[in-house]
Amino acid sequence: MKSSGGGRAVKQARIYMDHHATTPVDPRVLEAMLPYFSEEFGNAASRSHSFGWRAEEAVEESRETIAQLIHAGPKEIVFTSGATESDNLAILGTAEILGERGRHILTCRTEHLAVLDCCRQLERRGFQVTYLPVDTTGRVSPDDVRAALRRETILISLMAANNEVGTLHPISEIGKIAKEREVLFHCDASQAVGKVPVDVEAMGVDLLSFTAHKLYGPKGTGALYVRRKAPRVRLAPMLHGGGHEAGMRPGTLNVPGIVGFGKACEVAGRVLLEESSRIAELRDRLHRGIVSELEEVRLNGHPELRLSNNLNLSFSYVEGEALMLAMDDVAVSSGSACTSATQEPSHVLKAMGVSDELAHTSLRFGLGRFNTRDEVDYVIGRVVQSVKKLREISPLYEMALDEKRGSRADGLR
Amino acid sequence: MRCARLSHAGSLDSSHPEVGTGAAGKSSAGEFVRIQLKVRRERILEAKFKAFGCSGSIASASLAAEWAEGKTLEEAASIRESELAAALELPPTRRHCSTLAEEALHCAIQNYREKCQQRENLSSIVSTGGSR
Numbered sequence: 001m002k003s004s005g006g007g008r009a010v011k012q013a014r015i016y017m018d019h020h021a022t023t024p025v026d027p028r029v030l031e032a033m034l035p036y037f038s039e040e041f042g043n044a045a046s047r048s049h050s051f052g053w054r055a056e057e058a059v060e061e062s063r064e065t066i067a068q069l070i071h072a073g074p075k076e077i078v079f080t081s082g083a084t085e086s087d088n089l090a091i092l093g094t095a096e097i098l099g100e101r102g103r104h105i106l107t108c109r110t111e112h113l114a115v116l117d118c119c120r121q122l123e124r125r126g127f128q129v130t131y132l133p134v135d136t137t138g139r140v141s142p143d144d145v146r147a148a149l150r151r152e153t154i155l156i157s158l159m160a161a162n163n164e165v166g167t168l169h170p171i172s173e174i175g176k177i178a179k180e181r182e183v184l185f186h187c188d189a190s191q192a193v194g195k196v197p198v199d200v201e202a203m204g205v206d207l208l209s210f211t212a213h214k215l216y217g218p219k220g221t222g223a224l225y226v227r228r229k230a231p232r233v234r235l236a237p238m239l240h241g242g243g244h245e246a247g248m249r250p251g252t253l254n255v256p257g258i259v260g261f262g263k264a265c266e267v268a269g270r271v272l273l274e275e276s277s278r279i280a281e282l283r284d285r286l287h288r289g290i291v292s293e294l295e296e297v298r299l300n301g302h303p304e305l306r307l308s309n310n311l312n313l314s315f316s317y318v319e320g321e322a323l324m325l326a327m328d329d330v331a332v333s334s335g336s337a338c339t340s341a342t343q344e345p346s347h348v349l350k351a352m353g354v355s356d357e358l359a360h361t362s363l364r365f366g367l368g369r370f371n372t373r374d375e376v377d378y379v380i381g382r383v384v385q386s387v388k389k390l391r392e393i394s395p396l397y398e399m400a401l402d403e404k405r406g407s408r409a410d411g412l413r
Numbered sequence: 414m415r416c417a418r419l420s421h422a423g424s425l426d427s428s429h430p431e432v433g434t435g436a437a438g439k440s441s442a443g444e445f446v447r448i449q450l451k452v453r454r455e456r457i458l459e460a461k462f463k464a465f466g467c468s469g470s471i472a473s474a475s476l477a478a479e480w481a482e483g484k485t486l487e488e489a490a491s492i493r494e495s496e497l498a499a500a501l502e503l504p505p506t507r508r509h510c511s512t513l514a515e516e517a518l519h520c521a522i523q524n525y526r527e528k529c530q531q532r533e534n535l536s537s538i539v540s541t542g543g544s545r
Contacts (some may be wrong), residue, residue: 320441321467337443338467343506360443362453392464393422393471395447396440 013331014374019309019332019368020163020191021212025260026216028371032263035257044253045244055255062262069265070189070208070225073227078224078245079258083102083190084114085238086209086224087157089249090186091118094155094207095127098184099330103127106183108140108159108169109351113399115157128152129359137302138167138352145174149181156185160192160203162349164364165301165336166310168196175204184233190214195307200225206233210358212257216369217264217273221257224248233388254407279367282307282376286365287311289380294387296400300335300349311365314358317397318390323363326386330379335362416515421478423461425449430532434523437516440465444510446474448517455485462517468482469510473497473507477514490522 014022025033044059046052060074067074080086095105107119109131119129130148134140140158149156161168171187178185186207192198194215200208211222226248235248242250272399274408291297296316312335315323320334333339335346337360345359348378354362365379391397427434432451438444444466451459460482462474476497481489494515498508 158474317465319470322471325468336467338469338507356441356443360440393419393463394465395436395445396465398424398463 014329017367017370017371017375017379018331018363020364020366022213022219023216023368024370025218026264026267028267029217029263033256033260036259036361040255042253042255045242055253058259059253059255061397062258062265065262065269066223066265067225069198069269070193070210071201072208072225073228075246076200076225076228078226078248079253080222080224080249081220081254082213082222083112083188083209083211084222086211087114087186087188088118089114089224089235089238090207090209091115091155091157092121092238093123093248094184094186095125097234098154099127102128102150102154104150104152105129105155105157106132106145106148106153107157108132108134110134110138110140110162110164110348111157111159112163112188112190115159118207119157124126134351136353137305138162138165138300138348139302139305140169142170142173142176143323144179145179149177149183153181153183156183158185158187160187160189160198161196161307162301162348163191164346165312165352166191166307167302168192168305168307171203171205172287178206179204184231191307194265194272195309197272200227206231207235211265214259215264215268218257218260219411221254223261274371276308277367279371282371282373283309283311283365283367285373286367286380287313288375288382289377290399293380293384299357300352300354309367310346310361311367313365314354314362315387316358316361317394317400318362318387320362322390323361323383323386326390327379330382332366333364335364336360419475421460421462421475421482424463425451425459425461430528431523431525433523433528434525435517435520435522437513437520438466438470443467444513445468446470446513446517448474448478448482448514448521450489450521450525452486455487457481457484457486457489466513467507467510469501469503469507470513472501472508473503473514474517476500477518479520486522486525490519492518 040054042051042055044055045048063074063077067077123129132140132144141238158169160171175185187205188209190211193210205225208225213219237248239250244250298314300312320336321338324334337343337345337350345356349359425432432449434449436447438446446464449461450457462476462478464471464474480492494511497511497514
């Protein structure tokens with residue numbers, strides 16, 4: 001019997017429930033992009049002919065639509081290759097400009113590695129970083145933010161919605177604090193844009209990262225919102241060579257990618273409320289279906305203040321990678337060590353106080369636009385069947401049952 | 414992982430004099446494996462495993478139990494994690510799975526031997542009229 005990892009035959013997953021990792025390109029988005037690969041293939045920076053002008057027009061139209069989704073102005077959108085690059089530009093770019101004024105950054109332990117690694121990089125350059133804790137639901141406290149701010153703080157970086165457990169941070173409250181103390185506020189909103197209403201004014205953010213492939217757009221295109229008024233944010237560019245994007249991000253624009261990003265944002269803006277409520281129903285159905293048939297299943301993350309498509313569950317006594325393999329016609333992900341590049345369990349679950357053992361047993365479901373009720377019902381069956389099978393062969397489950405029997409017997413005496 | 418072929422999954426009575434029980438790993442590290450052996454006259458009549466861990470841990474424990482059954486204790490003691498890893502084509506990052514299975518198996522053998530030794534010690538105390 002072969003195990004997973006190197007050399008096993010890959011079975012095609014039939015049902016996709018890993019929409020936090022990425023999303024399929026919506027057919028409407030693909031259709032909008034195609035002409036920009038073939039007939040309208042011009043470089044948007046080519047000033048002297050219609051190929052360039054048409055490409056530029058398409059880029060600027062998309063810029064407008066993308067800005068609208070987050071209630072920003074089009075000039076405040078800088079195109080990048082994705083949220084990781086946007087995070088780098090926001091954090092390292094701010095540190096370079098404001099490094100003389102202060103060298104303290106405030107962030108949170110549950111941030112995406114793109115943010116955490118930028119912060120670690122700044123620590124190596126002599127900056128100080130405070131990694132705020134979260135409560136057991138994964139939420140950071142505005143009071144903790146206020147208490148941690150110093151005179152030398154130049155940037156707060158906090159995500160809007162957590163990619164693993166879906167928990168929503170109190171961004172608007174923190175935005176107010178940032179404004180009061182005149183500290184720049186960066187928000188990685190990759191998981192939030194397109195799923196919950198995002199309004200950079202209401203949130204009080206100065207920098208916002210997001211990316212196309214989390215909202216049914218293509219991979220390889222993202223954006224950074226950079227505030228132009230009150231205050232006008234300046235960033236040092238991370239790349240050099242050509243002055244595009246107001247000098248903040250040189251390089252030939254990914255025109256088809258940007259067009260796709262624009263279309264994805266346009267669709268998201270239209271369907272957001274209806275879709276988010278429909279997907280929440282499916283997610284709740286999935287949750288109810290699973291917990292009605294299995295005991296000792298724990299929800300990770302905030303029960304209400306969470307993304308409508310996220311369900312992160314820990315299944316006691318059963319390890320996540322084995323569970324995923326047992327139901328390998330369903331694509332999900334896990335917080336177990338065996339599935340991570342670093343061979344460590346999820347840092348997010350750890351920060352929330354989830355025990356290492358439970359972290360290894362976690363599964364993350366991310367539902368999406370094209371998931372159906374039939375798929376949810378099928379997945380409930382597969383999860384229940386797989387967990388039961390794995391609990392049968394789990395020594396921890398056996399020990400837990402023995403303990404229960406023992407204590408019941410004690411109760412009878 | 415094909416659950417249907419885990420024919421050696423199960424438990425034996427750990428209090429039985431003929432059963433050796435061995436375990437390895439930590440649940441906090443995401444892997445804990447138990448192997449039990451029923452032994453008579455130095456030969457393993459039955460080998461059972463249970464595993465909490467990734468598919469590699471489960472497969473390694475299962476294979477270790479499969480190989481151990483029918484062998485003598487000495488033969489089973491010479492089963493190496495490298496052989497398990499090779500048979501399962503485990504990548505380098507998964508070698509901890511086969512290592513754990515080897516540890517649990519050897520621990521079970523050890524446990525059985527200790528039980529035998531204890532029985533021998535007890536019967537020799539009884540036959541010499543106790544420690545008075």
